[in-house]
Amino acid sequence: MTHRNERTLSVGALARVEGEGAMYVRVDGSTVQEVRLDIYEPPRFFEAFLRGRSYTEPPDITARICGICPVAYQMSACRAIEDACGVTVDGSLNDLRRLLYCGEWIESHALHIYLLHAPDFLGYPSAIDLARADRALIERGLRLKKAGNTVMETLGGRAIHPVNVRVGGFYRTPSPTELRPLAETLRHALDDALATVRWAAGLDFPDFSHDHEYLALTTDDRYPLESGTPRTTGGRSFTADGFEHHVVETPVPHSTALHARLTDGALYMTGPLARFSLNRDRLPPIAAQVAADAGLGAECRNPFQSIVVRAVEIVCAVEEALRLISTYRPPERPHVPVPPKAGVGHGVTEAPRGLLYHRYDLDAQGRITIARIVPPTSQNQAAIEDDLRRFVAARLDLDDSALTRACERAIRNYDPCISCSTHFLDLTVDRR
Amino acid sequence: MDATRPTLAVWKFASCDGCQLTLLDCEDELLTLAGEVEIAHFLEASDEVAPGPYDVSLVEGSITTPDDAERIRHVREVSGTLITIGACATAGGVQALRNFADVREFASLVYASPEYVATLDTSTPISAHVRVDFELQGCPIDRRQLLEVLSAFLMGRKPNISQHPVCFECKRRGNVCVMVAHGTPCLGPITHAGCGAICPAYGRGCYGCFGPSPNWSDGRPNTRGLVPWLDMTPDETERVLSTFNVAAFREEDHELRQPDTRGTDDDPPE
Numbered sequence: 001m002t003h004r005n006e007r008t009l010s011v012g013a014l015a016r017v018e019g020e021g022a023m024y025v026r027v028d029g030s031t032v033q034e035v036r037l038d039i040y041e042p043p044r045f046f047e048a049f050l051r052g053r054s055y056t057e058p059p060d061i062t063a064r065i066c067g068i069c070p071v072a073y074q075m076s077a078c079r080a081i082e083d084a085c086g087v088t089v090d091g092s093l094n095d096l097r098r099l100l101y102c103g104e105w106i107e108s109h110a111l112h113i114y115l116l117h118a119p120d121f122l123g124y125p126s127a128i129d130l131a132r133a134d135r136a137l138i139e140r141g142l143r144l145k146k147a148g149n150t151v152m153e154t155l156g157g158r159a160i161h162p163v164n165v166r167v168g169g170f171y172r173t174p175s176p177t178e179l180r181p182l183a184e185t186l187r188h189a190l191d192d193a194l195a196t197v198r199w200a201a202g203l204d205f206p207d208f209s210h211d212h213e214y215l216a217l218t219t220d221d222r223y224p225l226e227s228g229t230p231r232t233t234g235g236r237s238f239t240a241d242g243f244e245h246h247v248v249e250t251p252v253p254h255s256t257a258l259h260a261r262l263t264d265g266a267l268y269m270t271g272p273l274a275r276f277s278l279n280r281d282r283l284p285p286i287a288a289q290v291a292a293d294a295g296l297g298a299e300c301r302n303p304f305q306s307i308v309v310r311a312v313e314i315v316c317a318v319e320e321a322l323r324l325i326s327t328y329r330p331p332e333r334p335h336v337p338v339p340p341k342a343g344v345g346h347g348v349t350e351a352p353r354g355l356l357y358h359r360y361d362l363d364a365q366g367r368i369t370i371a372r373i374v375p376p377t378s379q380n381q382a383a384i385e386d387d388l389r390r391f392v393a394a395r396l397d398l399d400d401s402a403l404t405r406a407c408e409r410a411i412r413n414y415d416p417c418i419s420c421s422t423h424f425l426d427l428t429v430d431r432r
Numbered sequence: 433m434d435a436t437r438p439t440l441a442v443w444k445f446a447s448c449d450g451c452q453l454t455l456l457d458c459e460d461e462l463l464t465l466a467g468e469v470e471i472a473h474f475l476e477a478s479d480e481v482a483p484g485p486y487d488v489s490l491v492e493g494s495i496t497t498p499d500d501a502e503r504i505r506h507v508r509e510v511s512g513t514l515i516t517i518g519a520c521a522t523a524g525g526v527q528a529l530r531n532f533a534d535v536r537e538f539a540s541l542v543y544a545s546p547e548y549v550a551t552l553d554t555s556t557p558i559s560a561h562v563r564v565d566f567e568l569q570g571c572p573i574d575r576r577q578l579l580e581v582l583s584a585f586l587m588g589r590k591p592n593i594s595q596h597p598v599c600f601e602c603k604r605r606g607n608v609c610v611m612v613a614h615g616t617p618c619l620g621p622i623t624h625a626g627c628g629a630i631c632p633a634y635g636r637g638c639y640g641c642f643g644p645s646p647n648w649s650d651g652r653p654n655t656r657g658l659v660p661w662l663d664m665t666p667d668e669t670e671r672v673l674s675t676f677n678v679a680a681f682r683e684e685d686h687e688l689r690q691p692d693t694r695g696t697d698d699d700p701p702e
Binding site for chain 2: 043045053057060065067068070115116119127135143157160161334
């Protein structure tokens with residue numbers, strides 16, 4: 001046996017993640033010295049060029065941060081700007097926002113479960129290869145994804161960078177008749193979503209868990225999407241305007257993303273696991289039942305099981321969308337007036353990948369003087385690196401290529417959206 | 433490997449992933465397409481990368497770093513046909529707003545330690561660096577147009593992509609003109625068709641996300657003719673032209689500041 005005290009592993013370009021990144025692992029003997037997620041998504045400077053723009057522009061401009069979750073950016077931007085201007089959007093207009101957001105959750109989660117994540121569990125390099133072995137499985141995923149896109153196209157005009165969202169509401173709101181065919185699509189999608197949970201619950205999950213503090217929005221009565229109060233499993237609770245007092249972002253040399261921690265230095269995680277663990281009792285009835293059937297407890301702390309939680313969240317989003325359509329009464333007007341006002345506004349909503357924070361400072365004419373955006377992936381990066389350090393330490397007996405594959409798979413559990421890291425993966429394992 | 437099927441590669445530069453997502457959004461056609469072509473390099477969808485060269489490459493994103501300026505040359509070398517998809521790859525994207533600002537100041541504002549950030553002063557389209565065989569406009573591109581372009585190149589014919597402005601699609605869709613009927617400023621007359629005139633159908637003016645339409649006598653849209661009809665302040669006009677295709681519309685914006693040499697056919701509304 002060759003003497004192998006130190007080794008490095010390297011994944012040059014992480015596949016099946018949104019955006020670009022690499023991973024570097026340095027092992028000294030039996031000790032993992034360093035684990036880094038290298039984010040090499042080129043910086044695009046949204047927060048800089050938003051300065052001087054009109055307060056009406058962030059919903060369209062920040063949507064372009066991420067083609068996978070543009071609605072999340074539009075929703076957090078609208079909430080922050082309306083907060084700055086002292087306007088509240090509620091009633092049917094808020095219901096329509098929630099319906100649009102349900103569409104994005106269905107689309108984004110179906111994309112991740114079937115096209116990005118499922119090949120890992122079933123041992124294929126891609127969903128296309130998997131489809132050659134099990135075409136019906138991938139077709140089910142594509143049907144679900146299309147149902148989500150149909151919701152976004154109906155309400156937003158198109159699925160990527162919807163055009164119908166504006167500060168105060170919408171440009172045009174649908175008639176109940178326009179939403180009726182959507183309900184038919186969603187009733188079929190509910191069957192596909194339930195089948196997805198049952199299928200995902202039957203997969204093999206590596207034994208792994210973490211105990212990071214979880215951060216998610218919570219509401220009094222519903223599973224959080226377009227609104228809520230940030231809360232953690234550690235008992236912290238704060239309003240949107242307290243976000244920057246509770247979360248600190250610091251730059252790291254290997255990444256164009258910033259690393260976020262809670263102010264006492266605690267690692268935390270946002271996203272489906274956090275959302276589910278803090279809001280399990282607020283799932284709508286069918287989603288709550290299927291979560292129990294799938295064996296999910298009060299909390300979920302195994303990142304590999306995130307595929308089951310995402311599937312439950314699809315059921316939740318479909319169920320919610322159906323409820324919102326059945327109770328829909330068209331609003332009196334498509335948007336409420338939002339006159340500009342000098343001030344600072346904060347907005348938090350639940351993007352498919354987790355909590356998304358926006359803040360805008362406006363002058364009296366409504367021009368943006370400061371913009372700040374904290375996306376989910378940059379909040380999760382430090383916790384992901386911590387998980388990977390322990391994950392690698394328990395698998396040092398694997399050879400480099402097996403360990404590399406295991407790490408790539410572990411990273412995809414978090415559905416990292418690197419494009420969103422306004423401020424992600426190659427795997428390198430360095431064994432010494 | 434099936435040697436008889438053409439190979440397709442998808443590449444990403446500075447962008448939001450939305451245009452390559454459009455390929456995965458072809459839910460009804462994706463598996464059929466995967467039967468017709470070998471998807472040989474598509475990191476967003478597969479961790480198996482077949483070695484090049486590739487028959488067709490789709491390139492998303494703009495060039496904003498020294499490494500990417502090198503990487504696009506490699507992509508050109510290994511690609512038979514290179515097609516750029518979206519506003520970033522064809523015009524530099526919204527991140528080209530840096531071209532008209534101080535990028536160091538931008539970096540110092542967004543990143544506490546800007547020395548960790550490698551970036552160029554400009555965001556430039558792929559065509560500024562290598563030969564491009566076809567450019568598909570849009571922020572994001574349209575799914576039907578993407579399928580048409582892919583089909584055309586796989587069949588060895590010219591893509592049937594209309595060069596008309598959005599107005600043509602708007603009329604065909606049966607929309608009421610938002611500018612004539614409601615006085616809503618609309619960039620439809622100078623914007624490349626392809627979206628299906630979505631914004632006017634939702635009661636809003638076109639905001640130019642497909643970039644300038646070239647189909648006028650001198651190959652450029654008559655922006656000067658449109659501007660008086662928009663009834664916007666110069667500041668508003670500059671902002672509406674300075675978004676997702678800022679570098680492409682900038683030429684138009686610059687022209688607006690020059691003495692009138694082209695004239696207009698109509699007087700603006702009172």
